[in-house]
Amino acid sequence: MSFEEIKLLLIEKFGEGVVVGEETTGLQPALLVAPDQITNVCLELRNNPKTYFDFLSSITGVDYGVEAGRFGVVYHLASIPYKTQLTLKISTENDRSLDNLPTFPSITPVYRTADWHEREAYDLFGIFFENHPDLRRILLPDDWDGFPLRKDYKAAEYYKGIKVD
Incomplete structure (x- = not known):
């Protein structure tokens, strides 16, 4: 499928509000999906015999910057039998407070590999x-x-008495 x-197909299944935009420039086009629909969209794309996106290649967190006040997640899906790839993106506004983390639904019920990818986005972007x-954290100590991958992150000088460079 193109x-x-x-x-x-997604608009037909979930209504007009499921796709909030698209990016068609660059190496791979991306569908911008309503964040609250990401799990349903992934489930449909995996289970539909016309698409069969059976492989989650990666999930990446995105910090759009302090001025934008926005965080996002990028999903790279692949269909091994159809030899196609698809990029999905979701985003939300956030005040950058460590007491109010940007929040999205997990897609671990759809792709088990999302477990590790989502933990990495949590660990590095919050x-x-x-x-x-x-x-829980996967790369850094609890x-x-x-x-550390937030644009406004300030590294500590010391961690448990050891100088951090």
Whole structure:
């Protein structure tokens, strides 16, 4: 299926509000999906015999910058039998407070590999995934302060008495 056909399939299944935009420039086009629909969209794209996106290649967190006050998640899906790829993006506004993390639904019920990818986005960007089965740090120590890939992150000088460069 073409990018346009996939977009129309999702709109037909979930209504006009499911696709909030699209990016057609660059190496791979992306559908901008309503964040609250991401789990349903992934489930449909995986189970529909016309698309069969059976492989989650990666999930990446995005910090759009302090001025934008926006965080997002990028999903790279692949259909091994159809030899096609699709990029999905979701985003939300956020005040950047460590007491109010940007929050999105987890897609671990659809793709088991999302478990590790979502943990990495949580660990490095502070993106919280609702209903994740085990959302905790994966790369940094449990007591690490902050999220190092945020644009406003300030590294501590010392961690447990050891100088941090």
